[in-house]
Amino acid sequence: MYNGSKIIVGLIVFAGIVTFPFIYNLGKVNAKPEPKIDTPVIQQLKEKNCIESKEFMKANHMQLLNKWRDMVVRNGKRVYVNSKGEKYEISLQNTCLKCHSNKKEFCDECHNYMSVKTHCWNCHLESKG
């Protein structure tokens, strides 16, 4: 091979970059997140349901929160009616976090796993208030 040494160095760099995820995860055990829903408020619920179905909440809760925020801040509507017709007061702190009062073991569990950093808590309070 002409200029063999240079080409081989280049190829090693290439292979290193492409296989980086494999090398990075060698011998690591990646525990998947297990958000806990055993808060006092949820335990008192008769039917342990979220605002919408679990599947919907898992994938779409941020879009729901966005909708909530627009409803309150732009339209002044403070009541959300879910797909089953149940009414909820729109509030990040007083509704979501009333049930999910264990933010560290619930919201953050997933968010840390996905490296999502929400900036909501710059203004909104984590503890019930």
Add this chain to the structure above:
Amino acid sequence: MGISFSLLAVTVLILIAYSGVKFAGLHFFFGVVIPYIAIATFVIGIIYRVVKWGLSPVPFCIPTTCGQQESLPWIKQDKLENPSNTLGVIGRMALEVLFFRSLFRNLKFEVDVANPTEMKDESRVIYSSDKWLWLSGLIFHWSFLIIIVRHLRFFTEQVPSLMRLLENLDGWFQIGLPHFYVTNLVVLLSVTYLFIRRVIIPQVRYISLAADYFPLLLILGIAVTGILMRYFSRVDIVDVKILTIGLVSFRPVIPEGLGIIFYIHLFLVCTLFIYFPFSKLVHMAGVFMSPTRNLANNSRMQRYVNPWNYDVKIHTYSEYEEEFRGKMKKAGIPVEKG
């Protein structure tokens, strides 16, 4: 012809993934087997191509230059456009790879009636600067790179801080939740421009083949499915990460209930990876291997030996005399050594 074929090909790919997952239930095949095949083909394919290029001789010193070459000390050399040493070559390559320096010189070529009143039927060629291809190509490649680096969050448990920085920059405007990424829009716009350009400029259309349309449409398909998945028909990306982490740690799992759109996205990405080494896309590796870029213009200082030169059998005069001295002396031919 090329367009309809490529459009058909991408549609068929989408349908394959859709029906394979929806009707045949081949989640493991599309979620695990194909991705492994794709990554192996990609790495081995690129290494194969590069080694093959490395084995081909470069007979002449052929850098294409466009600046003053190194000369007398009082003539200023253009070190980047006409490098005479390795450092210069590295600088030139960096400009080429990171900023597409040579495409920046792209010209538009038009035949136009020069001056309608004076030269009635004469026409002339007009060259003018055309930066659109350069600009869209550049922003396309950079957004693609940023998008790929952002995807690292699916493959690493502790996401590297550089990636976080990129992600925050990309979501700078904080529009909506999840935050809208600027690169999503940029990549769509630039690929669309690159596609439309091929279709509407007659000269470009004339030289375009299926091999030109297909990668564009494939990348468009990847971008569209990704955008749909992030903003419109969301999938639970925690499940996605469980799958991807399973892949890279060789403990594959298929989480239940992942949306089909994810499998379509993944299948298109795998197709791109498999297609990559055997198509024009391999210019990613090829740019480093082109002698017109990676050679220094120093053939007046160092002899460039053509590797094709075969061994010429040389018989010098002294050897000749050594061999025939006796006979030469007998025939009365003068010799150098007694």
